[in-house]
Amino acid sequence: MSKFRLLLACLGTILLLAGCTSLAYNRLDWLIPWYVDGYVDLTSEQRKLLRNKLTSPLDWHRQEELANYIDILNSIEADLDGEVTAETVRRWADEMFDAAVRVQRSLLAVALEFGTQVSDEQVEEFVVSLWERHEEMEEELRARSYAEYTDDDYDSLVETLQRFLGRLSVEQKAILREASNKLVRFDKAWLDEGRAWLKKMENLLQREAGWQEAIMQAYDARASLRSAEYRAAFEHNMGLVTQAYAEVIGKMSEKQRKKAQNEFDDLRRMLTRLMDDD
Structure with missing residues (x-):
């Protein structure tokens, strides 16, 4: 997955909810531990503890973040009534990215607190799972040709x-095809950054004194430590994508x-219903 597609990744936050039934959203306290079980085997008591620790951040998400998603939608809809530029699309992306980061940070805080309740063996299993998934993804992405x-x-x-x-019309698709053909390949920089991040996490998960604060600080500093190659490729590709999106929207x-509108x-309606399901 290329990180230049910031807009696409951030749209995923809202698109995920778009396909999320009220039942699924209201059972996230069960679904998240089930997801974690895919990385490390938890005991029944640990799953129960994790569900309890998720109560506060999930309440926050329902009470505050869902309303923020509605505000983002309203802002985008209002912008569509006027001229949409690349800068407009980038602002949408930044707003959605900020929303995604808030969710990530709240769940990281839960994970760090919960991390005191797992054994050294479980931490090792978790780290091994992270590396295995990264290496599988790396093998798949690096094997692609530039055309792919x-x-x-x-x-x-x-x-x-x-x-x-x-x-989309033929003309709209042509705009997106032209932008895609000008993208610089970014998966290597993204994968290298991910590998460096995992190495840092592996060291910090030795859980020496102050490890939780150190991980949170590393998370907050992660973006600022990315390489010049990463930043240049990201900005180049984001410029192409936001400009292409603006042109396609202009030809709606x-x-x-x-x-x-529909x-x-x-x-x-879906977000409002989820807010009212509390």
């Missing part, structure tokens, strides 16, 4: 817009505009 790389990114760009606009048909209305 740009095709994958083109498909992601098209699929995301079609989620909101419906079928009336049918696509109505489709977007999607936004459905998302707002």
Whole structure:
């Protein structure tokens, strides 16, 4: 997965909820421990403890973050009534990215607190699982040719817009194809950064004195420590993607505009319902 697709990754926060039933959202305190079990075997008592520790951040998410998602949707919808530029699209991405980071940070705090309740053997199992998944992903991504790389990114760009606009025109797809063909390959820089992050986490998870604070500080500093190569590729690709999205949006048909309106209305209703399910 190429990190230049910040916009796509951040849209995932809202798109995930779009496909999330009230039942699933209301059972996240059970689903998250189940997900963690995919990395490390937890005892029944540990799963119960983790569910209890999730109560506060999940309440915060329902009471505050869902309302923020509605604000983001309202802001995007208002922008669609005027001229949409690359800067407009980048602002959308930044707002959604900030929302995603808030969620990540709240769950990291839970993980660090819960980390005092697991054994050294479980920590080792967790780290091994992280490395295995990273190496599987690395093998898959590095094996791609440049043509496959740009095709994958083109498909992601098209699929995301079609989620909101419906079928794109030949002209709109051509804009996205042209942008995809100009992307610089970014998966190596992203994978290298991920590998460096895992090495840092592996060391900090020796759980020496102050380890929890050290991990949180490392998380907060992670973006500022990325390489010049990473930053340059990221900004180059984001510039291409946001400009392409702005051009495609500028060529929306009336049918696509109505489709977007209906999607936004459905998302707002769904988010409001989840807020009221408390």
